[in-house]
Amino acid sequence: MITENDLQSRVEITPINGSEIEINMGPHHPSTHGVIRFILFLDGEIVVRAVADVGYLHRSIEKIAENLPYPMFMPYTDRVDYVAAINCNLGYALAVESLAGLEVPERATWLRMIGAELNRINSHLIAVGALAMDVGATTPFVHAIREREYILDLLEILTGTRMNNNYVRFGGVCQDVPEDFFKKTEKFLDHFVLFLGEFNRLLTTNKIFLERLINVGILTGDQALGFSFSGPNLRASGVGHDLRRIDPYCFYSDMEFSVPVGSGVKGTTGDSFDRFIVRIDEMLESVKILRQIMSKIKEGPIQSKIPRKIVLPAGESYHRSEAPRGELGFHIVSDGKSNMPYRIKIRTGSFAAMTSLSELFKGMMVADVVAYFASLDVVAPEVDR
């Protein structure tokens, strides 16, 4: 017979002193978005220390680049971040064009910006949808994927493919758009603004969703800078750093848009909820930019004349642009003789975000590990390249 005393002793939680439990989270785990592995050392449900292990998707893209002429490397940039392929295309094209001194026609620049902003919305939809799913809300993810499908259709009209678009060419883009593309995009944007309000209401008034994110994984501005955060992750910590503003490329300097910055609307500045809400706000800014582009775009050529063989002048340069996951930097070194790069190093936002994990996981609950990691919007191929 079980006495009350026995029951008492059974529910009593005794801390495990001195003996940590080592747990492998990943590489195949639903919340690690691709193949990333954490080794968590747990005391009960608290993480004592953690080691992040990456490299499962290392495809040595940087080595491949050294053996290909500049234009042939363009499709590989799609695969750096498959969720935001055009942004990666654009970053690479801008880097090479600025070194080679190639001109880009006006219409081509506008089309590139349309592609990049559509892709940014696409990428942020995946980010917030997957974040919702990781903290237990399955329905918003389905909604996000449904809306993304319209964007993929638009991208198919624009580029010919739904993903891995390979859209940008040196000195232009690969194809012009049919006239009804702008009408369709307009219609999508009208619909999308309404949808986003609905989507946002569904999540930001959901008590469970809020409790999972508020005050979880707080990063101050200084910490975020120290971990080389960039893009929405850095802005969520209160640092208004947007390369489209401080280092403008294409025609972003003519665009009117605000840079959403985390302000701790529900909890503390730089918590996981801020990273969520900054992405929602950023999608609305992208809508604003798209509307401005479509009011300004005119007919014209989409490709300038470029040399058959592109040889960059000897030297090195680092060119950066604002991808959905933050600063996308291309360090390109040329020997001045070959039509292939001597070295290309790709700096990505996800890689920088990963550097914070071991530090931030300390003292977290296992469930918060999932929430914090999902709020960073890390894409595994971009970490490993």
Place this chain on the structure above:
Amino acid sequence: MNFALPLLEKLKQEMTSKTSEIIQADSKMPILKIEAKDIREAVKKLHDDPAFDMKYLNCISGLHLTQTKEDGTLDLLGFEVLYVFSSARDFSTIAVRVDLPEKNPAIDTIDDLYGSANWFEREVYDLLGVNFINSSDLRRIMLPQDWEGHPLRKDYKEQASYNGMPTTRPNEMESIRIE
């Protein structure tokens, strides 16, 4: 790009050793080339001095310096490590370059100053074999820990087998290819 040449000149003047030089001064990206022994001094100044306030490390990149000789063989000339820093205040950017010898390339770590430096350094170590002295955790990051060689070296030869598995296999269709 807003690479700041004046800041680079200021850093050059404030260094105790006078061997540093600014290269590519007229290009889009001026670089300060310093000696390996001065890296801690330079980075400390960039990080702590309010005149620079470079609290943001954009990236650490590296490459293998080689020259192709007339007979097609490679002259191995050592390694380059490139640091790109940004100011937390106005996001002006500067680049610092260090050249290392071909034999036992090593440089002091900066991972106590920047939280992200460790991972960037690990990548350079993994792919190029540059050693970072006093690093808190210098392990391979992309490749397995027991991998041989460093793939981004220009003279890299892939190992024939890994843990008993061949890394390449003969392509039977090679014989029908048109040259």
